[in-house]
Amino acid sequence: MSAVAVENEHTHDAHGAEKGFLRWIVTTNHKDIGTMYLVFALIMFFVGGTMALIIRAELFEPGMQFVDPQFFNSMTTMHALVMVFGAVMPGFVGFANWMIPMMIGAPDMALPRMNNMSFWMLVAGMLLMASTLFMEGGAPAAGWTFYPPLVLQTGNALPFAVFAVHLLGISSIMGAINIIATILNMRAPKMTMMKMPLFVWTWLITGFLLIAIMPVFAGAVTMLLTDRFFDTSFFDAAGGGDPVLYQHIFWFFGHPEVYVMILPTFGIASTIIPVFARKPLFGYSSMVYATIAIAFLSFIVWAHHMFTVGMPIAGELFFMYTTMLIAIPTGVKVFNWTATMWKGSMTFETPMLFSIAFVVLFTMGGFTGVMMSLAPLDFQYHDTYFIVAHFHYTLVPASVFILMAGGYFWLPKWTGNMYDEKLATLHFWLSAISVNILFFPQHFLGLAGMPRRIPDYAVQFADWNMVSSIGAFIFGFSQLIFVYVVIKTIRGKNCEKATDEVWEDAHKHGLEWTLSSPVPYHTFATPPEKIPTEHL
């Protein structure tokens, strides 16, 4: 094997990337594909963000000013689908593509051609999904959860949305297989499982989650399709079916799905915090076990999304207890991050700022999660703005912040140029403050009695909605700074050059920092001899 590898290294040195536009279509290079995933995710982030701003503009004050209610429902539905399947998931797949081979000392992903295919299938799926906006009857408007019977009232868009989900599902499964195959087979000889960086560990577990759940979602939407067009009645009581069955199937997918978005987040945070605390990660093995515990629990808590559907009391209590258990491994993680910072020698570059904000704000989302896990309380909180605040705290200042943090953290390694720290810090503070103006008041709205997914509201909800909308616009426009900083760093004009290790003593924390900056097109054609073991 090693002889072959050496030979490959030689021939690879002879050529770099393919020239011109075709490079991006046919590439099988993990770095190119990673870049495409990240750029795609960023574009989708702005598409989904625009939809969010349409929602917040309509909710700026009581009364209907801009859109009709049906279109408003399409916006809430599409905002979620675009953000989940177009922005957050591809964002983390982008980091996985870029970083996993470099972190484990592999030359590329295990299945490079499938890698290319899964990216382009994602693009096809999202385009198909977006095309429904222009169809007779409008885009799906039944919420991203696609609950029947409501979703069966969708116009022409329904089959297209279902096929889009199929494509996205196939893309995710292929991506997950590739990541698992890479991690299990292509590690450098000394990189044993318990020496892998946490980001690699979290993605390994996320990969298994994806393989387990995407077929379930595909099955659920296919049953919708046959209910609508082929006279089955899986979810129609009049034909002996059950609308609640759909909710069980959906959330069996849907709850692990939210961990698909949060586990890689944990991984990147666990990678960044030790570097800037100049300390090894505290409790490495408990971090790994906590991640496995969370992944396991994610499969037995799904019905906490459905406490009010009329389950038997035994079911309600079971799902309440299992859901409460999640707080334990999640708490372990938060304590470990705090202990990693404790007695370190911290500096506060932008990736660290975003990571600290993540730990604090994600924990706030965790607190509301514990509150909602208590079934009797959920009978009040369910389907109100309280839950909207909860899951946005666990997604925006958590997953999205960490995607930003990862961008700032690795961009200098990828491009060889340092980003503009001043602008990046400005971006951080604007985002961190506005995200709280945006989402914190939604707790008040929910507790005061405002249901979610409504285009207009009673006047006692007016003030906090206005505050929330102001926060939304500041947050949305602040993200343009990120785009500017990224483009400036890639072009490299007037940018400081990055050193090979980029961050002080970073080579103690991961293999990627032992490579030169910018990182060569092909790396680790022969596996590295030594690996940084400091975190163990």
Add this chain to the structure above:
Amino acid sequence: MKKTKQLLAYLILMALGLRSAYASDYTLNLMKGVTKVSNDIYDLHMLVLWICVFIGIAVFGTMFYSIYHHRKSKGHKAEQFHENTTIEILWTIIPTLILIGMAIPATQTMLEMEDVKDSDMSIKITGWQWKWEYEYMSNGIHFFSSLDEKSNQARQLNSGINPRSVPHYLLNVDNPLVIPINTKIRFLFTAADVNHAWWVPELGWKKDAIPGFINESWTYVEKPGTYRGQCAELCGKDHGFMPIVIIAMEQVDYNVWVEEQLVSAKAAANSANKEWSQEELFAKGETIYANSCASCHMNDGAGMGATFPAITNSPIVTGDIDGQIKIVMNGQGMMPAFGTMLSAVDFAAVITYTRNGLGNSVGDFVQPSKIKSLLSAVPEDDD
């Protein structure tokens, strides 16, 4: 505590330049409600909230102490410890104990909420797109409850009506649900078309209304008053516009209300047998149209695209009258079956109005008595 929080909120709003904030009526916290269950939920909510606040202060306090003191700019040297079994066991066990402490009262409240036994009366609630149907199982009182007319006008796109000028904007209905106090009332929930959820925060819970299935829940209100809520499960275009209003009254007042309802129900049944003129029906039809049809087919009958077709010059409306009656009665596509929702008089009125108003002038009309016989001839469909 409440005052301090409101002051704080006011200061934040002041800082944002929203001077109107002080005048309006808003809350920051869960409401206590008017039943024992809702009070139990409130107490549990406050308990968990304070536990979270306390843990938050401890964790974030530690973190910010560390951020302040253990920084490179202050010359702090990094220590290299990376595990401590004792503390790791501690911070697994302590949260477990706290969770058990929360689970016990939560389980008690849950058991109490699910205990629908020994109720004094039952009300069946059916969710429709987009109104609620109430049926009192004991005395046969039966009516629909939809968004009140003033809110409905004000909530149209660019209506020009200031929502603040409408009393109880979006939280007011034409026919409120009336219940006696100090009575254990069992509610049965189902839906006619899609899923809905019936939620009045002051009762402390919401429950899904699902087509083909019956859910149950109960309440025991001790304080007379008017309590307002909304549909909480996305149910289509007008999900935000199907509020719930409950009037809880003393048993004697409730009995009077029941009498009145029974008398007017009888009168309505009789009026279906009388001969109506086209003008009478047309005048009545205008209101029925505004309440039952305009949210999809629009006030002027122009419709909204292909999903909600126009009434004006519609081949169905201007065509054979029996064809139109059939569609309105049984529904089609997204259009619900109005045969079960409208009385014979209202049904005939709205048919007459659409054929002769909204830019149409077919000239014919239908008698309520004919609708009545058609309705009784149609077999109840399978729900």
